[in-house]
Amino acid sequence: MFVEIVDPAGGIRFQAELMGAEALTAPTPLALLSHGNGGSYRIYRALCAALVEAGWVVAAFDHPGNHRKDDRLKGSQQNLEDRPRHVSLLIDAVLARLPIAPRRIAVIGHSLGGYTALALAGGRGHTRERQPLTLQPDPRVQALVLLAPAVFWFGAPDALRAVSVPVLVLEGEHDEVTPAWHGQLVADGVADPHQVTRRSEAGAGHFSFITPFPPALRRPEFPPANDPEGFDREAFHRRYPAEVVAFLNRVLPAPAA
DSSP, rough: EEEEEEEETTTTEEEEHHHHHHTTSSSSSEEEEOTTTTBBBGGHHHHHHHHHHTEEEEEEOTTSSSSTTOOOTTTOHHHHHHHHHHHHHHHHHHHHHEEEEEEEEEEEEEEEHHHHHHHHOOOBOTTTTTOOOOOOOOTTTEEEEEESSSOOOSTTTTTTOOOOOOOHHHHHHHSSSOOOHHHHHHHHHSSOOGEEEEEETTTOGGGGGGGGGGGOEEEEEOOOOOOOOOOHHHHHHHHHHHHHHHHHHHSSOOOOO
């Protein structure tokens, strides 16, 4: 099902898809997906399917002004401030429509989506010019999954100290876009390092977390479709969604019957 979201701050309207939301009767866990810079939520199909199959509702949308068909806000301060707010507005919309378990709400973010997730969990960011970003944390977010996260904006001392929820960080061994120091910054910066589960996937690159593209699109001039030599993205996507589901079910368990 689809819902329309209105951002009163800018009068922007956008559509979000709620997957696994049909005929719910009992409180259900909610995962919100934030895609990477200039991307789309539609390129994480295996991950969304695994979550829905495990009983989660997945809420996802294309970030206005920063998706594959309209990327006019790329690199702007407005985009950094809009992204987390739009996820919070989506949480509002879902809670108004569906029986969601309030203590089982997670945000999954790839690349710049990782920044978005951390901002929602209390990260205090800044621009590349060291100007503070206006960000509003959302206490309803109870866990994060960061896939090859881009976290440059949280480099200031104590920028992530308010992040206290469980975090799964999955990285690519050969990621040249967000190399290992991004994940290390998260592990070192949050309130309790024991809340961070961090793993590097051998052979993977930055875009390996995106659903495999058809062979015709695997061209050198289209980086999202390509992986480091020898990496099997298809096999990875048969494994890693289950790892995400297992983490979320562990840190946000269903209440005992």
